[in-house]
Amino acid sequence: MKSERAYDVQLMLDEILERLRMDHVIGPRIICMRSHGAQVNAYARIWSLPEIWRNALEINPFYVIEVVSQHYDKLSEVKKKKILIHELLHIPKKFTGGLVPHKNRGRKIDDGLVEEIYQKYLSSQNPPDML
Numbered sequence: 118m119k120s121e122r123a124y125d126v127q128l129m130l131d132e133i134l135e136r137l138r139m140d141h142v143i144g145p146r147i148i149c150m151r152s153h154g155a156q157v158n159a160y161a162r163i164w165s166l167p168e169i170w171r172n173a174l175e176i177n178p179f180y181v182i183e184v185v186s187q188h189y190d191k192l193s194e195v196k197k198k199k200i201l202i203h204e205l206l207h208i209p210k211k212f213t214g215g216l217v218p219h220k221n222r223g224r225k226i227d228d229g230l231v232e233e234i235y236q237k238y239l240s241s242q243n244p245p246d247m248l
Contacts, residue, residue: 123151126184128174130201136241137202139233141210146179153186158186163204165214178214198238203231 126149134144142247164181171178182204184190206226207216219226 118152118154118156120150120152120183122152123149123184126151126182126201129198130182130205133198133201133205133238137206137238137240141212142205142208146177147208148179150183150189151186151189152183155183155185155187157184157185158188160192161185161204162202163216165208165216168214171214180208180211195235199231199235201216202234202238203241206230206234209221224248 122191130149132146133139134142161182161184164183166176166179181200184200189200192200203226207218209215209217215228224230
């Protein structure tokens with residue numbers, strides 16, 4: 118498997134964070150990567166650096182969102198944004214470096230929740246600039 122920085126995904130992610138006002142997410146500490154040849158059926162996945170490594174390296178929490186090129190790249194822009202929203206939902210409210218599971222305290226990260234948040238994203242569109 119090969120991977121590289123995904124600057125196009127990073128720009129899309131930054132726009133999502135700005136429009137949804139996800140203030141608990143520290144955008145500069147999320148790195149987007151694109152993998153090629155990953156043997157996985159996922160479109161994307163999120164990674165965190167384990168606490169022992171963060172302590173040893175004396176760094177704050179970071180996350181990596183990996184998009185799997187052979188699955189992700191052929192999707193529509195809408196689906197790509199929904200996938201990024203899904204991955205962002207795995208980041209805890211305190212940005213601790215941990216990951217929120219799909220089922221957590223009665224709340225599920227599923228298509229329904231992603232759609233609800235995507236609708237908020239759509240409704241947050243800024244009006245055109247008026248001169």
